[in-house]
Amino acid sequence: MTETYKGQKMMKKAEEIQEFWAYDMKQSVNSDVTLLDNVQFIYELSLAQLELRALGVNFVATNGLREFKVSNKSNELDEKLIKRTAYLKSVGKRFTDYIQIIQKNRTRSVNQYLTHWIYPYKGKFHPQMIRAILNIIGLNQGDSVLDPFLGSGTTALEAQLLGINCVGIDISPLCVLQSKVKVESIDVLADIINWKGKIRDRIDTPLFNDENKTLDETIESISDEKVKNFYKMAKLVAVSDNARRGRNFSNAFLKNLELMLSSVTDYYQIAKKLNLIV
Ligand SMILES: C[S@@+](CC[C@H](N)C(=O)[O-])C[C@H]1O[C@@H](n2cnc3c(N)ncnc32)[C@H](O)[C@@H]1O
Structure with a gap:
């Protein structure tokens, strides 16, 4: 498994010195809550304020709309903001769940965490925006959301992070598969790890010959649907890397398998740390 990556280093450093890499944690005395540094577009500043209002905050914006003075402060409200907001980095001196979640990222793109x-x-949704919209439309833990054009499953994962049920529909079986893998693999992490050795043994045969059936057959022989889906997806990611980028299938499969496993492990760890109900 990949042990060092940018997000992991950032998280470690943050825990040591109570600061996040690239995030200035200094706060002005006029601020109770502060936006994440990467919230910059006008629509994001607007959504951030809509989100605060929807979560019951009475506020005055300060410091170029990036900090807010709250007039109805309470411990209960602080807790709600820490657990749920999409655009805040801190509430008082405390980090929000979201800033901690986005550190768990194995890619170079800020949106591609977990x-x-x-x-x-x-053409996928911006996940941070979906988290904000779920708050703005007033959904709480245990409520349900329907995404009738689920695509890559952004709504499903963001809803899951907030403890909201999601019903997703998509005409494409590939979209259904990838959405399921993103939210269900966490349930079967130990079983996925148990199957890894056997699956890796099957990968040394070339992709397009009869022998390769052994990889497919091995995947098909997995009885747990969620574990099977994880390995089907790992294969499809490698097929995509091979077709689109000309990468060697076996190398791509092995590399992506480790990355996928690391990402599911990240999800498991952060869910545990933040007591998320996933
Ligand atoms: C732009 S994508 C949605 C992307 C999604 N918001 C995300 O974050 O990944 C639109 C999706 O609608 C699906 N779709 C189009 N027509 C559909 C239909 N009639 N019924 C169900 N899904 C459909 C497509 O397969 C595609 O995955």
């Missing part, structure tokens, strides 16, 4: 990155997909 399992969001799995399988290339053009």
